[in-house]
Amino acid sequence: ETGVTQTPRHLVMGMTNKKSLKCEQHLGHNAMYWYKQSAKKPLELMFVYNFKEQTENNSVPSRFSPECPNSSHLFLHLHTLQPEDSALYLCASSQGASDSPLHFGNGTRLTVT
C-alpha cells in the first residue's frame, strides 16, 4: 500500500473511445502529478496541481485533460488517443515543497489499439 491508489491498473481502449484514469491519495499532500512512462524514455511530467490549481502543463496534447476536484483526487480524461500514447501513466503526490519526496501510485498500463 503506497498511500496513492490508481485505477484501473490496466486499460485497453480504441482510438475513438473516451476513458478516465483515477488517482486518490490518502497522505494529506497538497500537490498531485501525472507522469507518463514509455519504454526507453525518461519519465515525462505531464501535469502538476498544487492545492487543486494547475501549476504546470508540460505541452501535453489536448486529448489528455486533467481534473483535480480536491487535493485528494486527480483524474486524467482521455479521448481520441493515438497508439503512441500507449504507456504506463503514473500518479504521484507530495507536500509540494521543492525538496518533498514524491509518492507514486502503481500506475495504469494503457494500451491504445
Added chain:
Amino acid sequence: SQQGEEDPQALSIQEGENATMNCSYKTSINNLQWYRQNSGRGLVHLILIRSNEREKHSGRLRVTLDTSKKSSSLLITASRAADTASYFCATGTNYGGSQGNLIFGKGTKLSVKP
C-alpha cells in the same frame, strides 16, 4: 530536455556484491533524489541529497553528490535479490517553488542474482 542521465543502463551482479550507479546532470540543482521501481509498480523514493551536502547514508544506501562535476552516485552495499529493480535519479531545480520541476533520468536496471 533530459536532465539526469544514469550510468550504466544495466548492471548485473551477484548477491552480496556492491552495486554502484551514477547520475550526471546538466543544470544547477537544489536537490537530487534517487528512486527505485520494481517491475510493473510505481516508483519508491529512496533518498534525497541537497546541493549543499556531499554524502548521505540510509541503511545499505550511500549517496554522494559532486556539484562541481554535476554528478551523483548511489551505492548499494551487500546487495540482495530483492534489490533487483530499476533505479532513477531525479533532479529538483526549482528553488523554493513546487516540486513540478523534478526531472528524471532513464534509469539503471539492476539485476542481483542469488
